[in-house]
Amino acid sequence: MLWTLLACAFTLLLGYLNKARCAAAPFDGAGRSTIFDSVKDSDVCYSDIQFLWLGRDIDLHVFPYLSGGITPDGVLTGGAVEYPVLSGVFMWLGALGAGDDAVFLRNSALLLAPFALLTAYLLVRLAGRAALLWAAGPPLVLYAFHNWELPVVCTAVAAVYVVATMTRYSLRTRGVIAAVLLGIGFCLKLYPGIFVLPLLLYVLVGEPAPGENPRAARPFDVRGAFAVAGAAIGTVVAVNLPFALAGYEGWRASITFQQLRQADITTNSIWYWGLRPLFGTAADSESTFQDVVSVASPVLVLAAFALAAWLGWRRYLLNGWYPWIGVSGAMLCGFLLLHKVHSPQYTLWLIPFLVLLEVPWGLIAGYLLADAAIGIGVFRYFYALGSGRSAQVMENVVQFGVWGRAALLVVFFFMFVWAKERGPLGVRGRVEAFELREPAPARF
Template sequence: MPNGRRVTRRAALATAVLLLCGLTLVLGYLNKARCAGAPFHPDGRSAVFDSAKDADVCYSDIQFLWLGRDIDNHVFPYLDGSITPDGALVGGVVEYPVLSGVLMWLGAIPAHTDADFLRWSALLLAPFALLTAWMLARMAGGAALLWAIGTPLVLYAFHNWELPVVCTAVAAVYVVTVPRWSLRTRGVVAAVLLGLGFCLKLYPGIFVLPLLAYVLTGGPGGRRDVRGALLTGAAAAGTVLLVNLPFALAGFDGWLASFAFQRLRQADITTNSLWYWGLRPLYPASSAGEENFQHTVSFASPVLILASFALALWLGWRRWQGSGVYPWVGVSGAMLCGFLLFHKVHSPQYTLWLVPFLVLLVVPWWLVGAYLVADVAIGVGVFRYFYALGTGEGVEPMENVVQFGVWGRAVLLAVFFVLFLRAEQREDRITSGPRATASPSRTPRPAPAAPR
């Protein structure tokens, strides 16, 4: 195709994806704004919030956290406050890493009610979703529509503060695809972005390990680069240190409390995990049974997560030995699947973390559709389930919907774990040039089959 036509089609595709993403974000905001608005209580809480958040499925953590974290008092986070022995946060502490806390503070500056806070936060977060859509369109072409117009963006765009962290993770992948820079430079810049992502919601930090392996092995047709891998790791660690150090020095107890809160959080009816729905029924319905259950989860969850990480990294290494290219994006996606599957908390909005991998990696679309159906069962069903528990009506049908979502996502995450490790990275056939070949010094062999 002539270069001029290629550029025109690329611009048209990116424009269409951006426009559609913008419309989806409007729908996402209107969905949550149904829970916000006059009349307000004296503390700025919308009177409709408590009555509608579950019944009308318009709950958002953004609106909920307007109260209880000193956000309504415009207190800069982490500088004071702490966590109590039973896991309750006090003072100006929020339960997220520092950059998310700063975004929360920024969104609250012009706000005087929870409706204001939701609106200003949405305006603050929306550009991250649009930038993510643009990068995905550049890398994967029309498949980016899964992000731009998919149900997850409607349900969760303004449910929590996920959009900035997803943007950093996608940006790291995008940077690695820039051909004009050396692989070492791309690795360092991507590591900085993943470090920033860690300071937003932690999970992009796990992608540093496969990125290190990719840089170490030299990428397509490259040579091993030990120094580049070390610089990449140092860039990620240095970014996390530089961002967190001022907060740790200014208010150590408040800074540490955000990490302690996540560590102390228990697997319960609000966490949507296989631990609560699969393992909890095996323990007695007593305080001793609950204590033993939580102890088991606290041990088994991190062990299985780490084991899934090690397995993904090892299988990625085996694929490199056969193909000559370490599949760092596929390994990163598999590691995320392991985390989502075995972590004791699986909040609905975490689906936004997974969607970019479903865009970037070639997996069957029917499986993607099945995952979205299971996700909607959680994103809608869990709140209707809470409403049913409160009213005592229709509890069993809604519990079945929630269990369908929990187990449907769990099974498909296990499937995606395997498929991501074997998948090719999707290419925008409008913009992509010839594929990079393996090093002439290495004769590519077929990638080993994944264990059955």
Template sequence: MSIGPATGVFGAGRASRLSAVITVMLLCGVTLAVAFLNKARCAGSPFRSDGRSAAFDSVKDARVCYSDIQFLWLGRDIDQHIFPYVHGGITPDGTLTGGAVEYPVLSGLLMWLGALGAHNDAIFLLHSALLLTPFALLTAWLLTRLAGRAALLWAAGPPLVLYAFHNWELPVVCTTVAAAGVMALAPFPLRARGALAAMLLGLGFCFKIYPAIFVIPLALYVLTGGDQRDTGPGSARLDVRGALGTVAAALGTVVAVNLPFALAGYDGWRASIEFQQQREADITTNSIWYWGLRPLFGSDPLSSAAFSETVAIASPTLIITSFAIALWVGRRRFAETGVYPWLGVSGAMLCGFLVFHKVHSPQYTLWLIPFLVLLAVPWPVVWSYLVADIAIGVGVFRYFYAMGTGHSVELMEAVVRFGVWGRATLLVLLFSLFLKVPLRAPRAHGVEIGSRTAGSGRPVPEARG
């Protein structure tokens, strides 16, 4: 299937590009409306005295309308409108108290903002959806600029319906795509683009951590001189100062955002980190560790402890190993092509994280979709991943429903296993593909890009903007 800016409504020319953007944005808006209505099936009157929808517990799994947004109305003092982190902490058994939440500070701030004026979980869900929607639309606009009609995978694909309002993922995805947009589209020198993109990735870290890993390949891209539009006299020399500036911009952003929270309430700020460190690979995490390694251990407490200790060592070790392999392959690609494939390496590192991390929540698929849009992964692989993802996104909740009601679980457990292992297998394949394939339709300044190499180091077709 050909993806590019030269066909139909996505054809060349200013009018066609405008039509493409409008089409994608409208479809994204419709998809977001459907996504909200899907989650809203779990919310509404009558409400309990604490503002929880009375039907939530009984229908969330059966109707597959569960969302962390609605669930966390209670248990984090969100319903009490307490400003996050400042007065919070975590108990020895891992319970968060006093406004502490398990996410980085900008996500906690969004949660607090969504609760303003809300006195039940339905209004909190609505307010949160309104806060998150602009990030999804901005992501759709950027992806259309960068990859043409492939952006429809984001704007009108099943993942946005299932997960747009499942958790607070849309802002962090937006920061990653915005960083890619700055590197491809901004009319600035390479150092300035690298620093700005790194600041965006730093903001992403303050939403959901994972964009921090992309700073390393981004810095290597700056170090090695970028691509052909960045070449010039002396460009063959490594730009150590530019690379260090990229890393410093990311670190400075993270410190600037986190420091006020850490100073105002260190225990509450630190609690979010401790919570994630204490979380174990259980039945709610959808990871290969629970579905693959856990059955090899017994069910007694000692075996459970041994399993947790094994995962605590094996998971970070394999994640770091996958990062090293991706960076090494990126270096080889640079030696072959003269362009460090920072986007491809970033996507591969994300795949390594998703495969080996002890938690693989369904909504993490939203993290991956922009890389499937921006990098020319064969479409059969993309569709296969979406099938495995739907098996998890729907099957896991029906599985919980079957367990909770005493119904037979064999069918739903098989669906979940298919999703877990299908997704893991395809992530391993995507790890390799991201390091090889070119960008789908990179743009630079909206003008002719000629034979400029893509972020993967391969030539891309000529296109006029």
């Protein structure tokens, strides 16, 4: 435990020092480090945190969402920011007392670091030494302070921890607490909201008591399932409603911004690198491409969610318990693969599932390699394009990262649903001795 936390603290320090290379005196009149634009891509020290010091009224210490809005062409104005409300609050808190982007980066790092440490603590309690993948892995160096991801990852892991370890409480109670945490996560970066469905199904079918055959008939807890859904929805409404009432246009602008975002060279998605070349170079090809993606991406994401939930149900029929952690991980893989935006820091969302589920370490190493090709290569690629140098080599590196990640996300999608959990997670110890090949009795 102690060594994992110390490793995490050291990794966070490396992550901060890496980003801080872009943030140093002298500063211009707006508090922007004058070296930022010249080295952010070439030295791979760019971070959204430092970049967004300007352009969102963060430097003016304007509380987000209460003012501002968005123009028809997608430019945010006033105090509007593009993230859900709790991430916007973190941005504002990091700017308190800051007069330049270097202090803003430092303050933000101090705010975010405890969430990474707490995540490491929870993961080591859940999965043992495998938690070092989170605590000492390259993604934490590359992305810990790239954006505001650490709090949302912590809420998702905390939800798993509650369900798996707080067994002195009923499953329904644990499910409701976890749903509240996932609702808070939704208000930070949206993606934990997708885990409510598998959690709901897990509570619905129940879990076996210690020593009980998991295939033994158990009544469905319909009220518990509705309680989980209600807790998640209620949390999201309770957090967002004050902002919506106080400044609807500024609050709504964050949603509109994401709706208007396009699959372009900055999004690292299979849509841009795989589908865009098929539309050619005609004058209207770009708009046609974006129209196709705006429909195909959400439809396929929802289809992936449905498939993951169905595969989880098949496993439930086989051995009598619903693998909500694995289904959640599979749904996340579907989202990362098929959403029109796949920012490098999203890898931090996936790492906990690679810790919690028994996935071959060779595949994990392959994913980390492909991720590094994106996390490092894409900035070198932008630098080559901007400097007029040949970008072919770096484009190949980026494409390796894009397609390497995509292929492994497909593998992980199916593997997660059927994987066992590392460590004594939830019902694992109760069911391993009872896993049978024939289906459990139908309960309809």
